[in-house]
Amino acid sequence: MVVECNELGQPIKRAGSLLSSFLGSVARRGQLCLLNYHKWNDMLPSYKVELLKFVQKKFVLPPESHDWVLKSLNRKWKEYKSKLKADWKREGMTEEEVARVCPPDVYHHQWRELVHYWFSERGQTYSDIGRAARASQTIPHTSGSKSYARLRAEFMEDHGRKPGEVEFYKMTHTHRDGSFVREKSRDIVDRATSLISERIGESSSIGNTRGVEAQVFTELMGSERYGRVRGYGVGVTPTQLSAVGRYTQDVRQSSSTAEVNDLKAEIKELKQSHQTEMQSLRAQINQITSLLHQFVPPQVPDNSSARRDGDASDP
Structure with a gap:
């Protein structure tokens, strides 16, 4: 498998x-x-x-x-x-x-x-x-045997984004009917939501919201245990998570840069192709003009009728 x-x-x-x-x-x-x-x-x-x-x-x-x-x-x-x-x-x-x-x-x-x-x-x-x-450990989670990694993957598949820290905490500490597993967990989510709203202010960018949410969550929950990252399950360390974040950011930046470079190259190629086509078209026009001059004799004005009219008018 x-x-x-x-x-x-x-x-x-x-x-x-x-x-x-x-x-x-x-x-x-x-x-x-x-x-x-x-x-x-x-x-x-x-x-x-x-x-x-x-x-x-x-x-x-x-x-x-x-x-x-x-x-x-x-x-x-x-x-x-x-x-x-x-x-x-x-x-x-x-x-x-x-x-x-x-x-x-x-x-x-x-x-x-x-x-x-x-x-x-x-x-x-x-x-x-x-x-x-x-x-x-007075607040149990409600995810059962399903790992946090699987829960995060399912959320990502359903919503097209990663869950925030407080958002994921609420997911894993509420029952199916929406009730919290402990009153203390409800208090944490309520306080976090209030603090996040106060600190974000008028700025609602995703990056700013995620940063504030992570900061507030850490303040309310306390510092992490050594070598562990809250809400990620087995095998994840702070260093690893930070490295993955930097890698993902670098990949996105590299991807954006690559896309811009590809567009520039495509535009340059189109310009060169256009210039080549124009040069070819001019050459064809010149060739056709040359053939016309070769096979079609030049037009000479016919003055004979004018002379006949003049002779007829003489006394």
Whole structure:
């Protein structure tokens, strides 16, 4: 199956959805994504190469999507480990009690190492950090399993433009009936809309509106997490988004310049063609004139009748 991606290397459309589901099953396979690694970055690069090769047996992936595939596997791998912990580790159980009962789809040696990490000081520290981070996320989105990349692609296809920051936030935080998922999300959209109207003033250019909207949204939502871009999903970094924006702008400028140059070249070619045609026409006229002089004798005035009239009038 051929996977189509957006300009950021994120899979879109139905193939993107199927790829995402497939990656979830890959992340749960212990022979591919080993559970005894504590962090994704600790996994050997050779393992990741094999992961890509395995995925490419099922899907035709553009090169720019490889980074997204690995990042998505990383997230799904971590989510799988979190689910195992929630399902099999109970409050008050000892390490030995948890390690003794291995889930049916997990290798025993990987399970024991994973459980040992959960009970380690480092593992418990990271667990507390993750619990606090989840507690701070008080506004859930309503996009379900559909990725932000797919939502943006569908919006672009329907409207012929990209959604604004506040516009996309509203899309992903309201139910189908238009109601907001939380009162706080309604407040964010209302405040953002008011601030945007105040700051734009009489200027209504698309570029100015987008810039103000992005600025207002950042002010209301706070600074981004390091290496993440709010509202874009897995695999997108601030540097990448900025580079794509500059590239898109350069492409548009280059395209406009190329169009102008093409028009100038076309006009020049038309002028040259016109001059050539005029020269050819003049040559044909000269040739016809020459032939006329050659085959048609010059007209000589006939004065004989005038002389006869004069003779007849003499006495």
